[in-house]
Amino acid sequence: MSPAPSASPRARVRVPLRFPDGFSVDAELVTFHGLADGLEHLAVVLGDPGPVPLVRLHSECLTGDVFGSARCDCGPQLREAVERVADRGGVLLYLRQEGRGIGLYNKLDAYALQDQGLDTYEANAALGLPEDARDYTAAAQMLGALGVGALDLLSNNPDKAEQLRTWGVDVRKRVPTGVFATDHNVRYLRAKVLHTQHTLPLTELSAS
Template sequence: MGPFSTGDAQVRTRVRIPLTFADGYATTAEAVTFRGLADDREHLALVLGESAETPLVRLHSECLTGDVFGSARCDCGPQLREAVELISTRGGILLYLRQEGRDIGLYNKLDAYALQDQGLNTYEANAALGLPEDARDYTAAAQMLAALGAGELDLLTNNPEKARQLRALGVAVRETVPTGVHETPDNLRYLRAKIEHTGHTISLAG
Protein backbone atom coordinates (compact mmCIF):
# COMPACT_ATOMS: atom_id res chain seq x y z
CA MET A 1 0.00 0.00 0.00
CA GLY A 2 2.69 2.48 -0.86
CA PRO A 3 5.58 4.15 1.00
CA PHE A 4 3.80 4.56 4.33
CA SER A 5 2.68 2.12 6.98
CA THR A 6 -1.00 1.35 7.47
CA GLY A 7 -0.28 -1.15 10.22
CA ASP A 8 -1.71 1.04 12.96
CA ALA A 9 -4.75 2.24 11.00
CA GLN A 10 -7.72 0.11 11.98
CA VAL A 11 -11.49 0.30 11.89
CA ARG A 12 -12.75 1.44 15.29
CA THR A 13 -16.56 1.50 14.98
CA ARG A 14 -19.20 0.79 12.35
CA VAL A 15 -22.74 2.11 12.71
CA ARG A 16 -25.63 2.54 10.26
CA ILE A 17 -27.04 6.05 9.93
CA PRO A 18 -30.10 7.13 7.89
CA LEU A 19 -29.29 10.28 5.90
CA THR A 20 -31.87 12.82 4.71
CA PHE A 21 -30.97 15.97 2.75
CA ALA A 22 -32.86 19.25 2.51
CA ASP A 23 -34.26 18.39 -0.93
CA GLY A 24 -35.77 15.17 0.42
CA TYR A 25 -33.19 12.72 -0.89
CA ALA A 26 -32.62 9.94 1.62
CA THR A 27 -30.30 6.97 1.89
CA THR A 28 -28.54 4.90 4.54
CA ALA A 29 -24.82 4.97 5.21
CA GLU A 30 -22.54 2.79 7.27
CA ALA A 31 -20.43 5.30 9.19
CA VAL A 32 -16.94 4.03 9.99
CA THR A 33 -14.48 5.51 12.46
CA PHE A 34 -10.77 4.69 12.73
CA ARG A 35 -7.86 4.52 15.11
CA GLY A 36 -4.20 5.01 14.29
CA LEU A 37 -4.55 7.51 11.46
CA ALA A 38 -1.40 9.43 10.57
CA ASP A 39 -2.78 12.85 11.55
CA ASP A 40 -4.75 11.58 14.59
CA ARG A 41 -7.94 13.35 13.47
CA GLU A 42 -11.54 12.18 13.63
CA HIS A 43 -12.05 11.54 9.92
CA LEU A 44 -15.15 9.58 8.94
CA ALA A 45 -15.96 7.13 6.16
CA LEU A 46 -19.49 6.69 4.86
CA VAL A 47 -19.93 3.38 3.07
CA LEU A 48 -22.85 3.78 0.67
CA GLY A 49 -24.83 1.49 -1.61
CA GLU A 50 -24.12 -2.13 -2.43
CA SER A 51 -20.61 -3.53 -2.57
CA ALA A 52 -19.03 -2.82 -5.97
CA GLU A 53 -16.07 -4.49 -7.68
CA THR A 54 -14.62 -1.04 -8.42
CA PRO A 55 -16.06 1.31 -5.79
CA LEU A 56 -16.67 4.98 -6.43
CA VAL A 57 -14.80 7.04 -3.83
CA ARG A 58 -14.91 10.72 -2.94
CA LEU A 59 -12.53 12.57 -0.66
CA HIS A 60 -14.67 15.41 0.71
CA SER A 61 -12.97 18.00 2.88
CA GLU A 62 -15.13 19.35 5.67
CA CYS A 63 -16.75 22.72 4.95
CA LEU A 64 -18.93 23.93 7.81
CA THR A 65 -20.16 26.99 5.93
CA GLY A 66 -21.09 25.07 2.79
CA ASP A 67 -22.02 21.62 4.09
CA VAL A 68 -24.05 22.74 7.12
CA PHE A 69 -25.15 26.33 6.53
CA GLY A 70 -25.56 26.18 2.75
CA SER A 71 -23.13 28.99 1.94
CA ALA A 72 -23.23 29.89 -1.74
CA ARG A 73 -19.62 31.12 -1.72
CA CYS A 74 -18.38 27.62 -2.57
CA ASP A 75 -19.75 24.46 -4.17
CA CYS A 76 -19.02 22.15 -1.23
CA GLY A 77 -22.58 21.55 -0.05
CA PRO A 78 -23.94 20.66 -3.51
CA GLN A 79 -20.89 18.46 -4.17
CA LEU A 80 -21.49 16.57 -0.92
CA ARG A 81 -25.16 16.04 -1.72
CA GLU A 82 -24.36 14.91 -5.27
CA ALA A 83 -21.60 12.57 -4.14
CA VAL A 84 -23.80 10.78 -1.60
CA GLU A 85 -26.39 9.98 -4.27
CA LEU A 86 -23.87 8.96 -6.93
CA ILE A 87 -21.99 6.69 -4.54
CA SER A 88 -25.20 5.23 -3.11
CA THR A 89 -26.34 4.35 -6.63
CA ARG A 90 -23.08 2.73 -7.70
CA GLY A 91 -21.62 1.55 -4.42
CA GLY A 92 -18.56 3.00 -2.75
CA ILE A 93 -17.16 5.21 -0.01
CA LEU A 94 -17.28 8.88 0.89
CA LEU A 95 -14.39 9.95 3.10
CA TYR A 96 -15.38 13.01 5.13
CA LEU A 97 -12.05 14.57 6.01
CA ARG A 98 -11.67 17.14 8.79
CA GLN A 99 -9.74 19.62 6.64
CA GLU A 100 -11.72 22.83 6.91
CA GLY A 101 -10.68 25.55 4.47
CA ARG A 102 -8.23 23.34 2.52
CA ASP A 103 -6.83 22.56 5.98
CA ILE A 104 -6.21 26.08 7.25
CA GLY A 105 -9.10 25.96 9.74
CA LEU A 106 -12.46 27.68 10.05
CA TYR A 107 -11.31 31.02 11.46
CA ASN A 108 -8.54 31.37 8.91
CA LYS A 109 -10.99 30.47 6.15
CA LEU A 110 -13.31 33.27 7.26
CA ASP A 111 -10.33 35.66 7.39
CA ALA A 112 -9.57 34.61 3.82
CA TYR A 113 -13.20 35.33 2.87
CA ALA A 114 -12.73 38.88 4.13
CA LEU A 115 -9.70 39.28 1.86
CA GLN A 116 -11.65 37.82 -1.05
CA ASP A 117 -14.22 40.56 -0.49
CA GLN A 118 -11.36 42.98 -1.19
CA GLY A 119 -10.64 41.35 -4.54
CA LEU A 120 -8.22 38.49 -3.87
CA ASN A 121 -9.05 35.00 -5.09
CA THR A 122 -9.22 32.05 -2.71
CA TYR A 123 -5.56 31.07 -3.19
CA GLU A 124 -4.22 34.64 -3.06
CA ALA A 125 -6.15 35.20 0.18
CA ASN A 126 -4.51 32.21 1.84
CA ALA A 127 -1.08 33.41 0.73
CA ALA A 128 -1.78 36.94 2.02
CA LEU A 129 -2.46 35.41 5.44
CA GLY A 130 0.90 33.60 5.32
CA LEU A 131 -0.83 30.25 4.89
CA PRO A 132 -0.46 27.49 2.29
CA GLU A 133 -2.71 27.75 -0.75
CA ASP A 134 -3.75 24.16 -0.07
CA ALA A 135 -2.41 22.39 3.02
CA ARG A 136 -4.27 19.11 2.57
CA ASP A 137 -2.43 15.82 2.88
CA TYR A 138 -4.28 12.63 1.97
CA THR A 139 -2.15 10.08 3.83
CA ALA A 140 -4.96 9.44 6.33
CA ALA A 141 -7.38 8.98 3.45
CA ALA A 142 -5.14 6.30 1.96
CA GLN A 143 -4.95 4.63 5.37
CA MET A 144 -8.74 4.67 5.69
CA LEU A 145 -9.16 3.05 2.28
CA ALA A 146 -6.61 0.38 3.20
CA ALA A 147 -8.35 -0.32 6.52
CA LEU A 148 -11.64 -0.74 4.63
CA GLY A 149 -10.04 -3.16 2.20
CA ALA A 150 -10.61 -0.95 -0.85
CA GLY A 151 -8.62 -2.15 -3.85
CA GLU A 152 -8.84 -0.51 -7.26
CA LEU A 153 -11.24 2.42 -7.22
CA ASP A 154 -12.65 5.26 -9.27
CA LEU A 155 -12.21 8.70 -7.72
CA LEU A 156 -15.06 11.23 -7.84
CA THR A 157 -13.26 14.57 -8.16
CA ASN A 158 -12.42 17.55 -10.34
CA ASN A 159 -9.14 18.06 -8.47
CA PRO A 160 -6.12 16.35 -10.08
CA GLU A 161 -4.09 16.73 -6.87
CA LYS A 162 -6.28 14.23 -5.04
CA ALA A 163 -5.63 11.50 -7.59
CA ARG A 164 -1.93 12.40 -7.74
CA GLN A 165 -1.47 12.12 -3.98
CA LEU A 166 -3.44 8.89 -3.66
CA ARG A 167 -1.50 7.23 -6.47
CA ALA A 168 1.78 8.36 -4.88
CA LEU A 169 0.59 6.70 -1.66
CA GLY A 170 -0.01 3.44 -3.49
CA VAL A 171 -3.77 3.65 -3.98
CA ALA A 172 -4.94 2.09 -7.26
CA VAL A 173 -7.01 4.90 -8.79
CA ARG A 174 -8.36 3.48 -12.06
CA GLU A 175 -9.93 6.69 -13.32
CA THR A 176 -11.32 9.99 -12.13
CA VAL A 177 -15.03 10.75 -12.47
CA PRO A 178 -15.88 14.47 -12.59
CA THR A 179 -18.47 15.96 -10.30
CA GLY A 180 -21.20 18.22 -11.63
CA VAL A 181 -20.71 21.95 -12.00
CA HIS A 182 -22.55 23.77 -9.22
CA GLU A 183 -22.16 27.31 -10.45
CA THR A 184 -23.88 30.30 -8.84
CA PRO A 185 -23.29 34.06 -9.12
CA ASP A 186 -21.71 33.91 -5.65
CA ASN A 187 -19.18 31.16 -6.34
CA LEU A 188 -18.19 31.95 -9.93
CA ARG A 189 -14.88 33.64 -8.98
CA TYR A 190 -14.11 30.77 -6.60
CA LEU A 191 -14.68 28.13 -9.28
CA ARG A 192 -12.74 30.09 -11.89
CA ALA A 193 -9.77 30.32 -9.51
CA LYS A 194 -9.83 26.54 -9.02
CA ILE A 195 -9.72 26.04 -12.79
CA GLU A 196 -7.01 28.60 -13.52
CA HIS A 197 -4.80 28.05 -10.47
CA THR A 198 -4.93 24.32 -9.81
CA GLY A 199 -6.31 22.79 -12.99
CA HIS A 200 -9.66 21.60 -11.70
CA THR A 201 -11.70 19.96 -14.45
CA ILE A 202 -14.71 22.27 -14.34
CA SER A 203 -16.51 23.73 -17.37
CA LEU A 204 -18.18 27.02 -16.50
CA ALA A 205 -21.11 28.54 -18.32
CA GLY A 206 -20.45 32.02 -16.93
Protein backbone atom coordinates (compact mmCIF):
# COMPACT_ATOMS: atom_id res chain seq x y z
CA MET A 1 0.00 0.00 0.00
CA SER A 2 1.20 3.50 -0.80
CA PRO A 3 -0.36 6.90 -0.12
CA ALA A 4 -2.26 8.58 -2.91
CA PRO A 5 -0.55 11.50 -4.70
CA SER A 6 -0.87 14.58 -2.55
CA ALA A 7 -3.65 17.12 -2.97
CA SER A 8 -4.38 20.24 -0.95
CA PRO A 9 -7.46 22.18 0.12
CA ARG A 10 -8.33 25.03 -2.26
CA ALA A 11 -11.17 26.77 -0.42
CA ARG A 12 -13.42 26.18 2.57
CA VAL A 13 -16.86 27.73 2.95
CA ARG A 14 -19.70 27.31 5.44
CA VAL A 15 -23.05 26.49 3.83
CA PRO A 16 -26.40 25.78 5.55
CA LEU A 17 -27.94 22.70 3.93
CA ARG A 18 -31.73 22.37 3.67
CA PHE A 19 -33.58 19.28 2.41
CA PRO A 20 -37.17 19.02 1.09
CA ASP A 21 -38.30 17.01 4.12
CA GLY A 22 -37.27 19.83 6.45
CA PHE A 23 -33.95 18.42 7.68
CA SER A 24 -31.26 21.06 7.94
CA VAL A 25 -27.62 21.11 8.97
CA ASP A 26 -24.65 23.43 8.60
CA ALA A 27 -21.71 22.07 6.61
CA GLU A 28 -18.23 23.10 5.58
CA LEU A 29 -17.66 22.58 1.85
CA VAL A 30 -14.05 22.01 0.80
CA THR A 31 -12.59 22.18 -2.71
CA PHE A 32 -9.14 20.91 -3.71
CA HIS A 33 -6.03 21.48 -5.78
CA GLY A 34 -4.20 18.57 -7.39
CA LEU A 35 -6.84 15.86 -7.72
CA ALA A 36 -5.65 13.09 -10.01
CA ASP A 37 -8.63 13.04 -12.37
CA GLY A 38 -9.01 16.82 -12.67
CA LEU A 39 -12.69 16.74 -11.69
CA GLU A 40 -14.41 19.15 -9.30
CA HIS A 41 -15.07 16.77 -6.41
CA LEU A 42 -16.35 18.24 -3.16
CA ALA A 43 -15.90 17.36 0.50
CA VAL A 44 -18.83 18.07 2.82
CA VAL A 45 -17.55 18.20 6.41
CA LEU A 46 -20.33 17.63 8.93
CA GLY A 47 -20.24 17.84 12.72
CA ASP A 48 -17.02 17.13 14.58
CA PRO A 49 -15.15 14.47 12.59
CA GLY A 50 -12.96 13.23 15.47
CA PRO A 51 -10.02 10.79 15.12
CA VAL A 52 -12.04 8.08 13.27
CA PRO A 53 -14.78 9.91 11.36
CA LEU A 54 -17.71 8.39 9.52
CA VAL A 55 -17.11 8.86 5.79
CA ARG A 56 -19.47 8.45 2.85
CA LEU A 57 -18.28 8.32 -0.77
CA HIS A 58 -21.32 9.45 -2.76
CA SER A 59 -21.15 9.41 -6.54
CA GLU A 60 -23.05 12.21 -8.23
CA CYS A 61 -26.48 11.23 -9.58
CA LEU A 62 -28.26 14.15 -11.22
CA THR A 63 -31.47 12.20 -11.79
CA GLY A 64 -31.68 10.87 -8.23
CA ASP A 65 -30.02 13.61 -6.17
CA VAL A 66 -31.64 16.59 -7.88
CA PHE A 67 -34.80 15.36 -9.61
CA GLY A 68 -35.78 12.64 -7.15
CA SER A 69 -35.76 9.78 -9.66
CA ALA A 70 -37.17 6.56 -8.21
CA ARG A 71 -35.14 4.39 -10.63
CA CYS A 72 -32.23 4.32 -8.18
CA ASP A 73 -31.68 4.79 -4.45
CA CYS A 74 -29.14 7.62 -4.77
CA GLY A 75 -31.31 10.48 -3.53
CA PRO A 76 -32.45 8.70 -0.35
CA GLN A 77 -28.89 7.49 0.28
CA LEU A 78 -27.56 11.04 0.02
CA ARG A 79 -30.20 12.36 2.40
CA GLU A 80 -29.56 9.55 4.90
CA ALA A 81 -25.79 9.94 4.67
CA VAL A 82 -25.81 13.67 5.42
CA GLU A 83 -27.79 13.13 8.62
CA ARG A 84 -25.83 10.09 9.79
CA VAL A 85 -22.46 11.66 9.09
CA ALA A 86 -23.53 14.88 10.84
CA ASP A 87 -24.73 12.92 13.90
CA ARG A 88 -21.46 10.99 14.19
CA GLY A 89 -19.11 13.63 12.81
CA GLY A 90 -17.35 13.05 9.54
CA VAL A 91 -17.11 13.76 5.84
CA LEU A 92 -19.27 13.13 2.81
CA LEU A 93 -17.23 13.14 -0.41
CA TYR A 94 -19.47 14.17 -3.32
CA LEU A 95 -17.71 12.61 -6.31
CA ARG A 96 -18.44 13.76 -9.87
CA GLN A 97 -18.76 10.23 -11.26
CA GLU A 98 -22.24 10.21 -12.77
CA GLY A 99 -23.63 6.82 -13.74
CA ARG A 100 -20.92 4.83 -11.96
CA GLY A 101 -18.39 6.80 -13.98
CA ILE A 102 -19.91 6.51 -17.49
CA GLY A 103 -21.51 9.97 -17.58
CA LEU A 104 -25.05 11.28 -17.70
CA TYR A 105 -25.83 10.68 -21.39
CA ASN A 106 -24.50 7.12 -21.30
CA LYS A 107 -26.48 6.48 -18.13
CA LEU A 108 -29.69 7.56 -19.83
CA ASP A 109 -28.83 5.40 -22.84
CA ALA A 110 -28.47 2.51 -20.40
CA TYR A 111 -31.86 3.37 -18.90
CA ALA A 112 -33.40 2.98 -22.36
CA LEU A 113 -31.91 -0.51 -22.61
CA GLN A 114 -33.16 -1.34 -19.13
CA ASP A 115 -36.65 -0.48 -20.36
CA GLN A 116 -36.16 -3.30 -22.86
CA GLY A 117 -35.40 -5.82 -20.10
CA LEU A 118 -31.67 -5.57 -19.37
CA ASP A 119 -30.43 -4.89 -15.86
CA THR A 120 -28.13 -1.94 -15.15
CA TYR A 121 -24.91 -3.92 -15.62
CA GLU A 122 -26.11 -5.75 -18.74
CA ALA A 123 -27.11 -2.41 -20.23
CA ASN A 124 -23.64 -0.97 -19.65
CA ALA A 125 -22.09 -4.02 -21.29
CA ALA A 126 -24.41 -3.72 -24.28
CA LEU A 127 -23.15 -0.16 -24.75
CA GLY A 128 -19.53 -1.35 -24.61
CA LEU A 129 -19.03 0.26 -21.21
CA PRO A 130 -17.62 -1.16 -17.94
CA GLU A 131 -19.94 -2.32 -15.18
CA ASP A 132 -18.41 0.25 -12.86
CA ALA A 133 -15.87 2.78 -14.13
CA ARG A 134 -15.36 4.60 -10.84
CA ASP A 135 -11.87 5.24 -9.49
CA TYR A 136 -11.45 6.41 -5.91
CA THR A 137 -7.91 7.77 -6.15
CA ALA A 138 -9.23 11.33 -5.85
CA ALA A 139 -11.27 10.31 -2.81
CA ALA A 140 -8.13 9.03 -1.10
CA GLN A 141 -6.36 12.29 -2.02
CA MET A 142 -9.19 14.34 -0.54
CA LEU A 143 -9.11 12.38 2.70
CA GLY A 144 -5.35 12.84 2.91
CA ALA A 145 -5.69 16.58 2.36
CA LEU A 146 -8.24 16.72 5.18
CA GLY A 147 -5.95 14.78 7.51
CA VAL A 148 -8.19 11.69 7.60
CA GLY A 149 -6.07 8.56 7.84
CA ALA A 150 -8.52 6.20 9.54
CA LEU A 151 -12.28 6.05 9.12
CA ASP A 152 -15.46 4.05 9.22
CA LEU A 153 -17.00 3.86 5.76
CA LEU A 154 -20.75 4.29 5.30
CA SER A 155 -21.27 2.00 2.31
CA ASN A 156 -22.71 -1.28 1.05
CA ASN A 157 -20.09 -1.45 -1.70
CA PRO A 158 -16.95 -3.49 -0.91
CA ASP A 159 -15.04 -1.99 -3.84
CA LYS A 160 -14.98 1.44 -2.21
CA ALA A 161 -13.25 0.08 0.88
CA GLU A 162 -10.83 -2.02 -1.17
CA GLN A 163 -9.77 0.90 -3.36
CA LEU A 164 -9.24 3.20 -0.38
CA ARG A 165 -7.14 0.57 1.37
CA THR A 166 -5.02 0.24 -1.78
CA TRP A 167 -4.04 3.87 -1.26
CA GLY A 168 -3.18 3.31 2.40
CA VAL A 169 -6.41 4.60 3.97
CA ASP A 170 -7.24 2.70 7.16
CA VAL A 171 -10.87 1.65 6.65
CA ARG A 172 -11.71 0.29 10.10
CA LYS A 173 -15.14 -1.07 9.14
CA ARG A 174 -17.97 -0.69 6.69
CA VAL A 175 -21.24 0.63 8.10
CA PRO A 176 -24.28 -0.38 6.01
CA THR A 177 -26.67 2.19 4.63
CA GLY A 178 -30.42 1.83 4.74
CA VAL A 179 -32.36 -0.09 2.11
CA PHE A 180 -34.48 2.22 -0.04
CA ALA A 181 -36.37 -0.19 -2.27
CA THR A 182 -39.31 0.87 -4.41
CA ASP A 183 -41.27 -0.80 -7.20
CA HIS A 184 -39.14 1.22 -9.64
CA ASN A 185 -35.66 0.33 -8.34
CA VAL A 186 -35.88 -3.18 -6.90
CA ARG A 187 -34.34 -4.80 -10.01
CA TYR A 188 -31.53 -2.25 -9.87
CA LEU A 189 -30.81 -3.04 -6.22
CA ARG A 190 -30.89 -6.80 -6.81
CA ALA A 191 -28.43 -6.35 -9.69
CA LYS A 192 -26.02 -4.53 -7.37
CA VAL A 193 -26.07 -7.51 -5.01
CA LEU A 194 -25.67 -10.13 -7.73
CA HIS A 195 -23.10 -8.37 -9.92
CA THR A 196 -20.93 -6.42 -7.48
CA GLN A 197 -21.61 -8.04 -4.10
CA HIS A 198 -23.23 -5.03 -2.46
CA THR A 199 -24.23 -5.95 1.09
CA LEU A 200 -27.97 -5.51 0.73
CA PRO A 201 -30.41 -8.13 2.08
CA LEU A 202 -31.86 -9.96 -0.90
CA THR A 203 -34.82 -11.08 1.17
CA GLU A 204 -35.93 -7.43 1.32
CA LEU A 205 -35.51 -7.03 -2.43
CA SER A 206 -37.85 -9.68 -3.78
CA ALA A 207 -39.27 -8.62 -7.11
CA SER A 208 -42.74 -7.13 -6.87
